[in-house]
Amino acid sequence: MSTRRMIGGEIILKALADQDVDVVFGYPGGVTLPLYEKIGQQNRIEHILVAHEQGGVHAAEGYARSTGKVGVVLATSGPGATNTVTGLVDALMDSIPVVCLTGQVTSHLIGNDAFQEADTTGITRPATKHNYLIKSTGDLARVIHEAFHVATTGRPGPVLVDIPKDVILGEGAYVGPDEIEIKQTYKPQVRGDRKAIEEAVEMLAAAKKPIIYAGGGVINSGPRASRLLTELVDMTGYPCTLTLMGLGAYPASRAQFLGMPGMHGSLEANMAMYHCDVMVNIGARFDDRVTGNTAEFSPKSRKVHVDIDPSSINKNIAVDVPIIGDCASVLRDMLKVWKENKLKTDKAALKKWWARIDRWRAKDSYGFDQGPDVIKPQFALSRLNELTRGMDIHVTTDVGQHQMWAAQHLHFEEPNRWMTSGGLGTMGYGVPAAMGVQKGNPDSKVVCVTSEGSLLMNIQEMATIANYRLPVKILNLNNKVLGMIRQWQELFHGNLESECDLSGSPDFVKLAEAFGFEALTASHPDEVDDAIIAMLESEGPCFLNMGVDRFESVYPMIPAGAAHYDIVLGPDDQRAEVDDDDLAMASLA
Amino acid sequence: MAARKPRKAATKRELAAAKDAIQEHTFSVLVDNEAGVLARVVGLFSGRGYNIESLTVSEVDQDAHRSKITIVTNGTPMIIEQIRAQLERLVPVHRVADLTVEGPSVSRELALVKVKGKGERRVESLRIADIFRAHVVDSTNSSFVFEIVGDTGKLDAFIELMEPLGLVDVSRTGVVAIARGSQDM
Numbered sequence: 001m002s003t004r005r006m007i008g009g010e011i012i013l014k015a016l017a018d019q020d021v022d023v024v025f026g027y028p029g030g031v032t033l034p035l036y037e038k039i040g041q042q043n044r045i046e047h048i049l050v051a052h053e054q055g056g057v058h059a060a061e062g063y064a065r066s067t068g069k070v071g072v073v074l075a076t077s078g079p080g081a082t083n084t085v086t087g088l089v090d091a092l093m094d095s096i097p098v099v100c101l102t103g104q105v106t107s108h109l110i111g112n113d114a115f116q117e118a119d120t121t122g123i124t125r126p127a128t129k130h131n132y133l134i135k136s137t138g139d140l141a142r143v144i145h146e147a148f149h150v151a152t153t154g155r156p157g158p159v160l161v162d163i164p165k166d167v168i169l170g171e172g173a174y175v176g177p178d179e180i181e182i183k184q185t186y187k188p189q190v191r192g193d194r195k196a197i198e199e200a201v202e203m204l205a206a207a208k209k210p211i212i213y214a215g216g217g218v219i220n221s222g223p224r225a226s227r228l229l230t231e232l233v234d235m236t237g238y239p240c241t242l243t244l245m246g247l248g249a250y251p252a253s254r255a256q257f258l259g260m261p262g263m264h265g266s267l268e269a270n271m272a273m274y275h276c277d278v279m280v281n282i283g284a285r286f287d288d289r290v291t292g293n294t295a296e297f298s299p300k301s302r303k304v305h306v307d308i309d310p311s312s313i314n315k316n317i318a319v320d321v322p323i324i325g326d327c328a329s330v331l332r333d334m335l336k337v338w339k340e341n342k343l344k345t346d347k348a349a350l351k352k353w354w355a356r357i358d359r360w361r362a363k364d365s366y367g368f369d370q371g372p373d374v375i376k377p378q379f380a381l382s383r384l385n386e387l388t389r390g391m392d393i394h395v396t397t398d399v400g401q402h403q404m405w406a407a408q409h410l411h412f413e414e415p416n417r418w419m420t421s422g423g424l425g426t427m428g429y430g431v432p433a434a435m436g437v438q439k440g441n442p443d444s445k446v447v448c449v450t451s452e453g454s455l456l457m458n459i460q461e462m463a464t465i466a467n468y469r470l471p472v473k474i475l476n477l478n479n480k481v482l483g484m485i486r487q488w489q490e491l492f493h494g495n496l497e498s499e500c501d502l503s504g505s506p507d508f509v510k511l512a513e514a515f516g517f518e519a520l521t522a523s524h525p526d527e528v529d530d531a532i533i534a535m536l537e538s539e540g541p542c543f544l545n546m547g548v549d550r551f552e553s554v555y556p557m558i559p560a561g562a563a564h565y566d567i568v569l570g571p572d573d574q575r576a577e578v579d580d581d582d583l584a585m586a587s588l589a
Numbered sequence: 590m591a592a593r594k595p596r597k598a599a600t601k602r603e604l605a606a607a608k609d610a611i612q613e614h615t616f617s618v619l620v621d622n623e624a625g626v627l628a629r630v631v632g633l634f635s636g637r638g639y640n641i642e643s644l645t646v647s648e649v650d651q652d653a654h655r656s657k658i659t660i661v662t663n664g665t666p667m668i669i670e671q672i673r674a675q676l677e678r679l680v681p682v683h684r685v686a687d688l689t690v691e692g693p694s695v696s697r698e699l700a701l702v703k704v705k706g707k708g709e710r711r712v713e714s715l716r717i718a719d720i721f722r723a724h725v726v727d728s729t730n731s732s733f734v735f736e737i738v739g740d741t742g743k744l745d746a747f748i749e750l751m752e753p754l755g756l757v758d759v760s761r762t763g764v765v766a767i768a769r770g771s772q773d774m
């Protein structure tokens with residue numbers, strides 16, 4: 001054991017370095033000053049000075065999701081710590097590995113309402129996967145290593161370590177990551193139960209109307225899981241749908257990809273989910289945006305659910321074959337069983353199933369009409385998709401209509417290319433996340449698709465992006481309104497626009513220039529391609545303000561809590577005319 | 590400690606067999622006795638809207654810093670499975686036993702019951718205490734404090750009988766429970 005004694009601040013930096021951390025997104029304050037003194041004396045770990053701690057957490061999330069590494073945040077006590085809360089919950093909901101270090105007031109002052117004291121572990125207990133308050137410098141290295149372990153293993157998530165000032169200043173022994181004993185209590189199950197896997201594979205092979213429904217867990221499991229998923233889908237010839245969090249886990253360009261399921265998913269994905277006889281859920285969590293009315297969710301299917309977190313299983317939907325394990329490991333075992341048992345699919349049944357799916361697909365439910373005058377947001381995004389084909393590209397989004405259109409019209413061939421706030425739906429995620437993605441992928445084109453409401457929530461990070469000359473591209477789909485709010489008010493709340501107008505927003509072009517961005521505009525359909533190309537080709541950070549149709553709504557849409565057959569395909573379609581069967585179902589309901 | 594068996598979730602059939610009836614379950618939860626562990630457990634229940642009928646906690650192993658929390662809760666089979674999975678997911682939790690389903694168990698609760706009264710009522714309260722094997726742990730010439738141990742039903746019955754005899758105050762420990770037989774947790 002190399003029990004070197006070191007100062008707390010040095011221990012923190014050494015522990016981060018031993019955890020292979022290259023970059024930390026942080027903001028200093030009184031109690032972390034002794035740590036900043038040490039940060040200033042080294043150059044092993046790069047510190048990015050963000051503009052707001054929430055931005056720091058989203059940046060760490062973007063970095064983590066795009067690189068597969070842990071995102072690290074450093075904040076001071078009190079307001080610094082409380083500013084991280086939204087980001088932490090966002091990472092918790094979307095299973096993103098983040099380690100957040102916060103400063104705390106000196107140990108003997110804790111509980112005294114000391115200057116900039118907040119009960120950080122109390123506040124963040126339900127906002128993190130786990131959190132710690134360190135009591136002595138001697139515990140520092142062990143706890144930081146454990147925090148990384150907990151953040152990255154099992155179902156990933158945010159872990160917070162609260163460090164009092166005296167612990168940073170004190171002296172203690174350093175231990176390396178390999179010298180610590182991981183808590184006995186924490187042992188996620190990676191390998192799936194063999195019998196359950198056999199049962200699942202047999203069910204899959206015997207299916208007449210199968211669907212593979214995969215989600216963010218495949219991305220969490222690493223690129224190998226996406227390769228194995230692709231192998232399974234291709235080998236069986238079965239249709240595959242990917243949740244908002246799973247996009248990229250199977251190549252979007254392939255014919256077997258049905259698009260996204262759920263509230264704003266494609267007609268074919270939702271109808272296939274509804275009518276299937278076997279559903280294999282791999283790393284998705286039957287979220288209510290996907291299931292709609294759970295009583296009416298895929299009523300005729302037998303269901304398999306693969307998830308590393310036992311609490312995800314039978315939470316919303318009871319399943320026939322639960323498999324607790326890591327996606328990559330279970331997929332590998334499933335493929336092995338399939339090959340060993342020389343299983344065959346029911347070709348004739350599958351042909352009929354595909355014929356039916358193709359009829360749904362022929363409705364082109366993501367379709368739109370780009371008229372001669374006003375830019376349709378869908379058009380802008382489908383052009384972005386065309387113009388970036390084959391490029392090394394990463395996309396982040398904010399939250400709202402633009403996010404849904406991006407999910408529908410941007411096609412991802414690989415995992416870790418698409419970063420969005422799914423579970424918490426945090427407006428303000430996109431810009432800082434793009435900054436983190438760019439930091440982790442310096443040579444990639446990183447595009448943030450946003451809209452004014454969201455943009456204004458963390459616009460301060462444009463300063464950070466410019467300051468570090470990160471060549472992030474921001475595409476602002478400017479509809480002068482909180483579009484998603486406007487859409488719901490139109491459809492469900494008396495067709496009255498209440499407090500969603502943003503026509504008084506600032507001049508974003510001037511604002512972008514003031515931040516140090518190159519700023520471009522487009523307001524006519526004919527300008528779209530040139531503007532997007534100019535944005536992509538610009539050297540540094542670039543902002544494209546694109547004026548788009550204020551009145552466009554996202555379709556298809558399954559109203560909240562409705563069943564899949566209640567899907568609405570467009571403004572003139574009060575109930576989708578989908579298929580005789582579906583109409584029959586709808587009239588029964 | 591016994592090795593942890595790999596976790597298996599319930600199947601739809603198992604859940605359906607139990608219907609959607611609300612059931613009462615007693616969980617025994619072995620945890621590291623570290624700062625905030627009780628807050629984690631309690632926060633989990635309040636944050637997710639689960640019921641707590643009774644909760645007790647105390648250190649059971651000083652050397653290993655382990656505490657045991659006994660929780661009596663209720664819910665549909667799906668909720669009960671969730672509660673178990675959510676408890677197991679907490680980092681300082683060693684083991685969760687659902688004593689209601691994992692074989693026979695015993696559970697006990699202790700109550701201190703204060704009764705005020707004179708004359709016939711005072712005699713009657715003593716007589717009932719005797720039947721329930723409750724002990725007098727404090728007495729004045731106008732009151733008794735009884736100590737009674739038993740399962741929740743027995744305590745409820747005793748307290749109900751004391752009501753008309755001058756019940757003035759009750760303190761209860763909440764339920765502690767343990768599996769029968771020779772196995773450790």
Ligand SMILES: Cc1cc2nc3c(=O)[nH]c(=O)nc-3n(C[C@H](O)[C@H](O)[C@H](O)COP(=O)(O)OP(=O)(O)OC[C@H]3O[C@@H](n4cnc5c(N)ncnc54)[C@H](O)[C@@H]3O)c2cc1C
Nearest residue numbers: 215216217220244245262263264284285308327422423425
């Ligand atoms: C405005 C808005 C609209 C939305 N509309 C839709 C919509 O129409 N369609 C849609 O799909 N979503 C939509 N969402 C997103 C939705 O809210 C959920 O975030 C999303 O559906 C969840 O994705 P998921 O099921 O893949 O689970 P995730 O949140 O990605 O969770 C991953 C699951 O995998 C498990 N897991 C993690 N790691 C592993 C591993 N290594 N091995 C195995 N399992 C693992 C986890 O335990 C968890 O259960 C919308 C969000 C917003 C903000």
Ligand SMILES: Cc1ncc(C[n+]2csc(CCOP(=O)(O)OP(=O)(O)O)c2C)c(N)n1
Nearest residue numbers: 400401402425427451452453454482483484
């Ligand atoms: C922090 C936060 N506050 C409120 C909401 C609720 N909300 C969801 S979408 C939306 C409107 C988004 O407007 P904008 O960012 O302009 O995007 P658009 O829908 O116009 O594309 C709002 C207010 C949210 N998701 N996040």
